[in-house]
Amino acid sequence: MSIRVEALTKVYGQQKAVNSISFEAGTGVLGFLGPNGAGKSTTMKMLTCFIPQTSGTAFVCGFDISRQPLDVKRNIGYLPESNPLYTDMYVKESMAFVAGIHGLHEPDKRIAEVIEQTGLGPEQHKKIGQLSKGYRQRVGLAQAILHNPQVLILDEPTSGLDPNQLVGIRQLITELGKTKTIILSTHIMQEVEAVCNRVIIINQGSIVANDTLVNLRSQNNNNTLEHIFIGLTNN
Numbered sequence: 001m002s003i004r005v006e007a008l009t010k011v012y013g014q015q016k017a018v019n020s021i022s023f024e025a026g027t028g029v030l031g032f033l034g035p036n037g038a039g040k041s042t043t044m045k046m047l048t049c050f051i052p053q054t055s056g057t058a059f060v061c062g063f064d065i066s067r068q069p070l071d072v073k074r075n076i077g078y079l080p081e082s083n084p085l086y087t088d089m090y091v092k093e094s095m096a097f098v099a100g101i102h103g104l105h106e107p108d109k110r111i112a113e114v115i116e117q118t119g120l121g122p123e124q125h126k127k128i129g130q131l132s133k134g135y136r137q138r139v140g141l142a143q144a145i146l147h148n149p150q151v152l153i154l155d156e157p158t159s160g161l162d163p164n165q166l167v168g169i170r171q172l173i174t175e176l177g178k179t180k181t182i183i184l185s186t187h188i189m190q191e192v193e194a195v196c197n198r199v200i201i202i203n204q205g206s207i208v209a210n211d212t213l214v215n216l217r218s219q220n221n222n223n224t225l226e227h228i229f230i231g232l233t234n235n
């Protein structure tokens with residue numbers, strides 16, 4: 001398993017945002033669902049070593065997030081919820097910048113590959129600030145996969161995209177999920193059904209479901225995922 005999470009906990013002041021969660025994930029796309037404020041982004045930030053955990057731990061490709069953060073970052077690509085980008089940089093320039101951080105060999109070849117893979121070709125000579133939201137998401141994804149990490153953490157990668165862009169990004173995530181371990185946070189149940197093999201539902205910092213979509217449905221009277229989600233989290 002590329003990801004192993006053990007009793008991971010985050011406390012902000014008086015609030016337990018993530019309450020001793022444990023799970024494993026291997027190749028495929030794992031949907032990471034939960035209502036607003038459930039603790040999804042906080043979990044993703046701990047897994048990517050952006051914030052320290054309060055207790056518990058997690059391993060990414062066998063590396064401990066507390067003791068081996070550089071090894072974790074080498075093996076992980078992260079698209080944060082707000083997709084922060086340098087808007088004054090040109091698309092290719094921003095990719096070269098990220099390639100430099102990772103110390104990639106033959107960066108030009110890899111940048112060309114990733115531009116092709118993410119469909120950025122027609123926009124590659126623009127400044128990021130001139131791009132539409134969908135293309136900015138593609139740049140965020142391109143930067144996340146540039147160093148070819150085994151694990152991808154995608155925090156609401158399709159929020160605010162038009163249906164055409166949505167389909168394109170989902171196809172890309174599905175393709176990447178054939179060989180990589182992907183944790184995908186989203187509020188769009190259709191998206192989960194389209195791209196995820198398994199789902200974890202988190203509510204008030206605790207895991208309330210962790211199963212395949214097929215099992216979840218059969219254990220819940222074949223209800224829609226939306227109904228199952230509301231039943232498990234509306235309290």
Ligand SMILES: Nc1ncnc2c1ncn2[C@@H]1O[C@H](COP(=O)(O)OP(=O)(O)OP(=O)(O)O)[C@@H](O)[C@H]1O
Binds near residue numbers: 017034037042
């Ligand atoms: N830096 C912080 N300081 C204090 N509390 C925080 C901080 N970051 C998050 N929280 C709180 O922790 C809880 C979990 O937040 P988190 O952003 O992880 O939720 P989420 O599941 O990603 O929500 P959403 O779906 O709205 O993005 C929330 O109650 C939030 O207010």
